Amino acid sequence: MGILSGKTGVVFGVANKRSIAWAIAQAWKEAGANLAFTYQGERLKDNVSQLAETFGDDTLITECDVTQDDHIDRVFNEVGDKFGGKLDLMLHAVAFAPKEALEGTFVATTREAFRVAHDVSAYSLVALTRAAAPLMTEGGSIVAMSYYGAEKVIPHYNVMGVAKAALEASTRYLASDLGEQKIRVNCISAGPVNTLAARGIAGFSSMLKHYEAHAPLKRNVLPEELGATGTFLASDGAAAITGQVLYVDCGYQVMGM
Template identity: 45%
Template sequence: MITLAGKKALVLGIANNRSIAWAIAQAFHSAGAELAVNYLPDEKGRFEAKVRELTAPLAPAIFAPCDVRDDAQIAHLFETIASKWGRLDILVHCLAFGNKEDLQGPFTQIRRDGYSLAMEVSAFSLIALANRAVSLMPDGGSILTLTYIGSTRVMEGYGVMGPAKAALEANTRYLAAELGKQNVRVNAVSAGPIRTLAASGLGNIHEAIHKTEAASAIKRAVTQEEVANTALFLASDLASAITGQTIYVDCGFSIMGG
């Protein structure tokens, strides 16, 4: 059994009980990790209330607002972690966003601001968070992010997220190369399509899942729990020699031909 006993883990991007981030937070909690989680602040506090209620059974030691487009909020989050824990062992980045029209519309009509937004939230944010996290990892640590095969293949309805995820995977490799000397590992998990709130914005998620089921080696779709189990392994000391990698967790879809 994998243990994270004594580990301090920050999981960003929990949205609801179908999100991969939620499954990862549950797996980490079951393995003994102490958790910090964020919520996206909004004027009516809807996200805060939803995430607070959902994560209550996990008793997160830190529950803080963080919009990764705001450097001040990122700084405040890590200052809170430093004050409460003094260190951080694991950072999990489950953040991505693209405007609906930039996902489902013609690729040539993606506007500059929409492209920049997708890159900022989905790719650059990993760099911004890692920059803060590494100072709290003096004895090493593990940084994880989530990606998708649309980074290397053209997937219908994925639009602007394809380049954003490609950039995210490149960021993973460059961060791994730089932070390796500090014993900080950086990896990406490329999950197959799953029925999550984020995936519903793609418009054709049900069709994508059915195609994956038919074309994958195992002939089924992956689950949130299976992705979380991979994240648990990569965050643990059992994966101490794995860094800079994109690990496919898609029931073998990525290995198959047309």
């Protein structure tokens, strides 16, 4: 039996087979979890459906725009019906900022770009957690994805770094609020991975080379390594860990220069 056998979970943020969310979902499935998936808009429906259906023809796959509360309510009603009113795991791997906000300087960020980035990338964790918590009747684990740009300046990451900082702070507050219900909330701060979202950041290929040159392990993190970390955080082995940001970046975060 896998370490997540008997657990149920819902995954937000799969876009394609290179998504970090998909790597973690695969690891959760291999560990025994029964999962549901959401997709953002018709453009991603086919991609997500093709991947999720490899987990079984009866896998729940449903649309969710995380900026719409009615979508969130519907999704968790469907998840509750699917899993008999019980949920153990949630993965939040959702982030977005307008492309023009991920180029040039942070000071040029528009009010609308700032609002959108924070609504999609940070507030959505609060909204999804609020909807998930009533189903986590026996406790649970919520895992969110962050990046080092939340605490240090990364060229062109701009407003997304500020939104990720809000996400990490939200993780701590949610962990405090939900601890008595045995619901744990943590972040994985991943090194750069060649995903659809990451390719929208100007200079991303240079970022990969920089990490490889300067991280103590002299390489970039692999998606399956993030899957393994996500599985640990979802498991009883992490039962005493909540409100934390775990760096999975081949050691880059510890370097001063």
